[in-house]
Amino acid sequence: MSSGQKNRRTLGKLLAFVAVVMFFFGFGxxxxxxxxxxxxxxxxxxxxDQVANTQVDHSRLVTVxxxxxxxxxxWHFRSLQASLKVHPGELxxxxxxxxxxxxxxxxxQAIASYGPAFAAQYFKKxxxxxxxxxxxxxxxxxxxxxxxxxxxxxxxxxxxxxLSYTFFEVDGNRAASNTGLQTVGAAGT
Amino acid sequence: MEAVHDHxxxxxxxxxxxxxxxxxxTTNHKDIGTMYLWFSFIMFMVGGAMSMVIRAELFEPxxxxxxxxxxxxMITLHALIMVFGAIMPAFVGFANWMIPxxxxxxDMAFARMNNWSFWILPVAGSMLVGSLLAPxxxxxxxxxxxxxxxxxxxMGMDMAIFGIHLLGMSSIxxxxxxxxxxxxxxxPGMTLMKMPLFSWTWLITAYLLIAVMPVLAGAVTMLLTDRxxxxxxxxxxxxxxxVLFQHIFWFFGxxxxxxxxxxxxxxxxxxxxxxxxxxxFGYASMVYAIASIAIISFFVWAHHMYVTGIPLTGQLYFxxxxxxxxxxxxxxxxxxxxxxxxxxxxxxxPMLFALGFLFLFTLGGFSGLVLAITAVDVQLQDTYxxxxxxxxxxxxxxxxxxxxxxxxxxxxxxxxxxxxxxxKWHFWLSLIFFNMTFFxxxxxxxxxxPRRIPDYALQFADFNRISSLGAFxxxxxxxxxxxxxxxxxxxxxxxxxxxxxxxxxLEWTVPSPAPHHTFxxxxxxx
Numbered sequence: 046m047s048s049g050q051k052n053r054r055t056l057g058k059l060l061a062f063v064a065v066v067m068f069f070f071g072f073g074x075x076x077x078x079x080x081x082x083x084x085x086x087x088x089x090x091x092x093x094d095q096v097a098n099t100q101v102d103h104s105r106l107v108t109v110x111x112x113x114x115x116x117x118x119x120w121h122f123r124s125l126q127a128s129l130k131v132h133p134g135e136l137x138x139x140x141x142x143x144x145x146x147x148x149x150x151x152x153x154q155a156i157a158s159y160g161p162a163f164a165a166q167y168f169k170k171x172x173x174x175x176x177x178x179x180x181x182x183x184x185x186x187x188x189x190x191x192x193x194x195x196x197x198x199x200x201x202x203x204x205x206x207x208l209s210y211t212f213f214e215v216d217g218n219r220a221a222s223n224t225g226l227q228t229v230g231a232a233g234t
Numbered sequence: 235m236e237a238v239h240d241h242x243x244x245x246x247x248x249x250x251x252x253x254x255x256x257x258x259x260t261t262n263h264k265d266i267g268t269m270y271l272w273f274s275f276i277m278f279m280v281g282g283a284m285s286m287v288i289r290a291e292l293f294e295p296x297x298x299x300x301x302x303x304x305x306x307x308m309i310t311l312h313a314l315i316m317v318f319g320a321i322m323p324a325f326v327g328f329a330n331w332m333i334p335x336x337x338x339x340x341d342m343a344f345a346r347m348n349n350w351s352f353w354i355l356p357v358a359g360s361m362l363v364g365s366l367l368a369p370x371x372x373x374x375x376x377x378x379x380x381x382x383x384x385x386x387x388x389m390g391m392d393m394a395i396f397g398i399h400l401l402g403m404s405s406i407x408x409x410x411x412x413x414x415x416x417x418x419x420x421x422p423g424m425t426l427m428k429m430p431l432f433s434w435t436w437l438i439t440a441y442l443l444i445a446v447m448p449v450l451a452g453a454v455t456m457l458l459t460d461r462x463x464x465x466x467x468x469x470x471x472x473x474x475x476x477v478l479f480q481h482i483f484w485f486f487g488x489x490x491x492x493x494x495x496x497x498x499x500x501x502x503x504x505x506x507x508x509x510x511x512x513x514x515f516g517y518a519s520m521v522y523a524i525a526s527i528a529i530i531s532f533f534v535w536a537h538h539m540y541v542t543g544i545p546l547t548g549q550l551y552f553x554x555x556x557x558x559x560x561x562x563x564x565x566x567x568x569x570x571x572x573x574x575x576x577x578x579x580x581x582x583x584p585m586l587f588a589l590g591f592l593f594l595f596t597l598g599g600f601s602g603l604v605l606a607i608t609a610v611d612v613q614l615q616d617t618y619x620x621x622x623x624x625x626x627x628x629x630x631x632x633x634x635x636x637x638x639x640x641x642x643x644x645x646x647x648x649x650x651x652x653x654x655x656x657x658k659w660h661f662w663l664s665l666i667f668f669n670m671t672f673f674x675x676x677x678x679x680x681x682x683x684p685r686r687i688p689d690y691a692l693q694f695a696d697f698n699r700i701s702s703l704g705a706f707x708x709x710x711x712x713x714x715x716x717x718x719x720x721x722x723x724x725x726x727x728x729x730x731x732x733x734x735x736x737x738x739x740l741e742w743t744v745p746s747p748a749p750h751h752t753f754x755x756x757x758x759x760x
Binding site: 049052053056057060061063064065066067068069070071072074075078085087154156213215 | 343344406409410413414417418419444445446447448449450451452453456467470472473475478481482485543544545
């Protein structure tokens with residue numbers, strides 16, 4: 046083999062190696078993204094909000110509607126109240142009930158979403174079952190509170206906020222490493 | 235220099251298989267280049283046919299020909315096929331043909347891998363086209379394949395994912411080949427800073443490909459495992475984040491824009507000096523501009539994501555970084571204009587396409603700058619303004635440049651001159667119909683017509699009709715190109731070694747058509 050050919054092979058292998066490294070770099074972006082989100086606090090949906098101003102605005106009433114779903118999870122999940130009328134700035138508690146139909150323990154994680162979506166930034170959750178992973182033993186039934194406050198800065202034209210929770214199964218092995226919610230895992234049930 | 239090949243060529247030809255096996259087993263860079271070019275033209279026809287379906291559906295408001303699902307599949311496949319099947323292979327075809335000729339190398343560095351990287355393409359192409367027949371149809375997500383839709387859709391999506399894997403492999407192998415050829419096989423005296431600009435653009439493009447195609451492969455692999463193997467990279471069902479996909483996709487996607495644009499710049503940098511009878515103005519600054527465009531392209535991806543809720547500081551950073559790309563691109567445009575300044579210009583078809591490129595690509599660059607402004611983009615995101623913008627860059631940019639290159643080098647490939655009158659017809663028809671199709675889409679976008687929707691409100695009807703008529707005209711005009719090429723292959727005025735009389739570059743020192751083997755004894759460059 047001439048030295049020219051050898052040079053070529055070395056360079057070819059080096060470039061192929063770079064391609065392989067870049068393939069894994071793509072996967073490396075996943076934890077990097079999570080670290081960035083944690084550092085900047087952009088995507089922290091599972092931590093309690095800090096409430097600075099608790100001045101209650103009695104001049105205004107906002108309807109908060111509750112919606113509950115499960116995603117491929119053998120649980121019954123319902124809200125104990127269909128909706129609540131609250132004053133902005135007022136601390137309010139809502140109760141939810143979840144029960145496991147299976148005869149073995151199952152873990153789930155609730156994710157909140159809001160309608161209209163931009164209302165999320167004005168909806169402050171001080172305590173929520175969605176901050177932790179919930180593990181229900183066989184046939185266990187559990188009542189869980191959400192303590193929240195609607196920010197007084199909520200635009201005047203918004204009279205109704207829908208808070209929707211969906212429980213997703215978290216079965217330890219599978220989703221735990223990818224949940225993006227590891228921060229709350231330790232405080233679990 | 236030109237005396238060295240002919241008897242070698244005769245030696246090699248007789249132990250080569252003939253007929254179809256010649257093409258399947260060939261390791262000759264010219265054969266492979268030719269196959270790349272034909273493949274890309276066939277894919278161009280397929281993707282073009284899909285755009286005809288799209289424009290027919292948009293000819294008037296309401297639903298006429300296809301269901302909204304099929305419409306989504308059409309726009310997805312049109313984009314994937316045009317980007318990965320037509321434009322990229324066309325420039326790889328140019329690279330295969332011209333880089334060894336431009337740098338005085340006998341062939342590509344890894345000739346067998348070259349064969350392999352081509353023959354993967356038809357498999358990938360048929361996977362994409364065939365996915366139309368899959369249950370549930372082809373992927374209907376748009377070429378960006380955003381989850382959650384891409385996680386939920388049917389098996390056509392899996393075929394698209396495997397197709398993208400194969401296309402990625404082909405591009406990576408091609409790029410390894412190109413870099414190794416340029417770095418190791420240049421003729422003595424051909425220093426990097428003497429290398430023709432087309433080869434330079436490909437050297438840098440190949441690095442870009444090696445850096446980002448694997449990232450796309452990783453992203454679609456994550457989609458695949460999310461779909462079938464229970465991972466949750468992007469599906470919120472397991473705590474994943476769909477926005478993460480957008481970041482990874484556009485980390486690939488923005489450099490991809492320059493993967494397409496840089497070789498186009500390279501062709502233009504060959505054609506304009508040849509028809510101005512002057513060396514390129516500011517050669518070194520051209521090289522630095524290519525390199526800086528390539529580097530900056532890695533740091534601007536989130537300008538595709540202004541409405542995903544990225545923080546204000548992020549939006550400002552990506553806005554300014556994106557605008558920074560206009561600086562090296564501006565350097566290139568001014569250098570091309572300065573090359574023509576006081577040149578002895580003539581306007582054969584390659585030069586016409588190069589000038590068309592220069593005007594319209596610059597226009598596409600300006601609408602890109604408009605879209606870079608966050609406050610404006612929030613309004614224009616996902617409207618026809620974006621569609622108009624990237625077709626100015628992709629069609630009037632990359633495609634016109636490919637035509638300029640094809641007409642410029644056709645005499646070298648076929649040994650015949652093409653019919654100049656027909657070539658000019660092809661140019662003017664393309665230019666007029668292109669603008670008729672896409673210029674009005676700026677107005678539609680500014681008026682708020684959303685992209686990727688098969689129906690629209692009545693007030694958009696007139697401009698859409700103009701656009702559709704333009705598209706049909708543009709589509710038909712491209713058949714003229716096929717006719718011109720076939721006619722040139724079959725016969726025509728015999729081309730000289732230097733078909734343009736005094737075009738610069740080593741490729742014009744070998745006879746036309748270029749013999750099967752060239753530069754087996756390296757030429758000496760002063």
